[in-house]
Amino acid sequence: MAGLESALAHLGSIEALAARATPVHRLDPRAKLLTTGAFLATVVSFGPRQVIPLLPLALYPVALGALGDVPARPVLARLALASPFVLLVAIWNPLLDRAPALAIGGLVVSGGWLSFASILLRFCLTLGAALVLVAVTGFDATCAALGRLGAPRILVEQLLLLHRYLFVLVDEAARLLRAHALRAPEARRPGLRVAGSMLGQLLLRTLARAQRIHRAMLCRGFDGVLRRRGALRLRAVDLAFTGGWCAFFALARAVDLPRLLGGLALGAGR
Amino acid sequence: MSHHLVSAADLRFAYPDGTEALRGVSFVIHHGESVGLVGANGAGKSTLLLHLAGALLPTSGQVRVGDWPVTASTLPQIRRSLGLVFQDADDQLFMPTVGDDVAFGPLNLGLPPAEVDRCVAAALERVGAAHLRDRPSHRLSGGEKRLAAIAAVLSSSPDILVMDEPSANLDPAARRRILSLLRSFEHTKIVASHDLDLVLDVCARTIVLHEGRVAADGPSAEILADARLLEPVRLEPPLRLQACPRCGGAAR
Numbered sequence: 138m139a140g141l142e143s144a145l146a147h148l149g150s151i152e153a154l155a156a157r158a159t160p161v162h163r164l165d166p167r168a169k170l171l172t173t174g175a176f177l178a179t180v181v182s183f184g185p186r187q188v189i190p191l192l193p194l195a196l197y198p199v200a201l202g203a204l205g206d207v208p209a210r211p212v213l214a215r216l217a218l219a220s221p222f223v224l225l226v227a228i229w230n231p232l233l234d235r236a237p238a239l240a241i242g243g244l245v246v247s248g249g250w251l252s253f254a255s256i257l258l259r260f261c262l263t264l265g266a267a268l269v270l271v272a273v274t275g276f277d278a279t280c281a282a283l284g285r286l287g288a289p290r291i292l293v294e295q296l297l298l299l300h301r302y303l304f305v306l307v308d309e310a311a312r313l314l315r316a317h318a319l320r321a322p323e324a325r326r327p328g329l330r331v332a333g334s335m336l337g338q339l340l341l342r343t344l345a346r347a348q349r350i351h352r353a354m355l356c357r358g359f360d361g362v363l364r365r366r367g368a369l370r371l372r373a374v375d376l377a378f379t380g381g382w383c384a385f386f387a388l389a390r391a392v393d394l395p396r397l398l399g400g401l402a403l404g405a406g407r
Numbered sequence: 408m409s410h411h412l413v414s415a416a417d418l419r420f421a422y423p424d425g426t427e428a429l430r431g432v433s434f435v436i437h438h439g440e441s442v443g444l445v446g447a448n449g450a451g452k453s454t455l456l457l458h459l460a461g462a463l464l465p466t467s468g469q470v471r472v473g474d475w476p477v478t479a480s481t482l483p484q485i486r487r488s489l490g491l492v493f494q495d496a497d498d499q500l501f502m503p504t505v506g507d508d509v510a511f512g513p514l515n516l517g518l519p520p521a522e523v524d525r526c527v528a529a530a531l532e533r534v535g536a537a538h539l540r541d542r543p544s545h546r547l548s549g550g551e552k553r554l555a556a557i558a559a560v561l562s563s564s565p566d567i568l569v570m571d572e573p574s575a576n577l578d579p580a581a582r583r584r585i586l587s588l589l590r591s592f593e594h595t596k597i598v599a600s601h602d603l604d605l606v607l608d609v610c611a612r613t614i615v616l617h618e619g620r621v622a623a624d625g626p627s628a629e630i631l632a633d634a635r636l637l638e639p640v641r642l643e644p645p646l647r648l649q650a651c652p653r654c655g656g657a658a659r
Contacts, residue, residue, distance in 0.1 A: 277504070305497055349498040
């Protein structure tokens with residue numbers, strides 16, 4: 138129960154960062170969304186065993202977070218929260234693929250471990266970038282940008298309403314759990330039968346609320362289109378932001394930057 | 408100014424499960440009137456309010472708002488002239504920020520952006536909540552949510568304001584604020600509430616609903632002081648019309 142409520146508070150804390158006023162926050166949400174999209178595409182386009190060439194790409198989420206004054210702790214905490222799912226997927230690779238793929242000094246690394254590291258790194262980069270995007274843009278502005286970039290209207294509206302009512306839903310679930318805990322102090326969590334009926338309760342309450350919200354919307358002239366205030370404006374700095382980063386992603390994809398830099402450093406040392 | 412008139416004629420409604428919520432309700436409310444709708448739980452107050460806004464349509468009988476009968480085809484006109492503030496503000500504040508929510512109605516009316524901004528600012532100013540404009544709705548206190556919900560309805564400039572339990576779940580200061588706000592509105596007002604002190608303060612006229620019928624309709628000062636009328640319909644006179652519990656003295 139407490140976990141549920143604190144998860145809710147955490148959910149709001151990343152979003153709350155979007156209220157800051159740094160130059161990164163002031164960029165057009167479409168520019169940030171497109172750039173992050175290009176970043177995600179670049180990260181997933183690397184081969185399954187590539188680890189070192191991926192590293193320069195970390196510059197994007199780190200720079201965006203640093204310029205946007207985003208504290209590392211809440212972002213890292215969410216990465217840790219989601220990591221068990223990825224570990225579960227990645228952990229099979231070292232067991233299934235034991236063929237040696239790389240030798241660093243005397244240490245031989247199998248292909249499985251390489252792909253394990255690659256999956257973890259990609260997970261950190263992609264989720265980290267998405268979290269930083271929300272922290273410097275806000276969920277609502279991100280949705281508005283999605284809409285302006287041509288995402289289906291119904292999808293954008295669903296996302297907005299989902300985000301708005303997630304808090305109400307979790308609140309309702311927390312109240313149900315608290316009511317259960319108060320009347321069943323011995324049980325750490327509801328048994329299967331009780332949990333089933335609680336879930337049913339939650340569904341019925343959700344449906345009833347959805348009906349009331351729909352009525353409230355109709356009463357204020359809703360005709361199927363969720364209209365928003367405020368126009369987005371693309372400026373030169375937005376274009377430069379997107380263009381600059383996309384050029385960097387292309388460079389990082391085409392050239393193995395760590396190897397190049399290593400070679401240069403070694404060359405200079407001789 | 409007939410478009411401010413609200414009337415119901417032998418209004419009947421049964422929910423799909425067969426529960427008869429309204430069993431022949433009739434009344435006429437004139438321009439500028441302020442009417443309290445009172446009744447025990449399940450008396451049909453909320454169902455009646457939903458009929459006024461056309462959110463439910465009657466099984467038989469008719470509701471008229473101004474020149475229009477409330478039917479599926481007249482809903483756009485009805486909803487331009489009548490604003491309904493819901494009991495649970497969470498049902499009503501569905502947009503990301505308070506400002507977006509207050510803009511929802513004017514945007515649906517097709518107003519130009521500058522005019523929408525003006526409506527939003529004016530409505531928030533009217534309820535004293537201009538500082539809440541950029542706040543996310545889910546982070547407001549109960550009293551702030553209620554103010555935002557009222558502003559969200561005022562921004563469309565309705566002629567008739569309909570409110571369901573405007574003082575429910577509010578602390579005394581927030582309740583006092585809503586009360587003085589309601590008194591300052593010059594709209595035709597219909598207020599459903601269990602808070603009979605509020606009804607006495609805000610509404611000159613009271614309609615008592617009991618089991619889906621109108622049990623009494625008249626001046627609030629008379630109806631709410633009549634304990635013999637209120638008792639059978641499971642209500643009590645407002646606290647300040649009851650004798651003082653400490654000294655036994657009669658109220659004013």
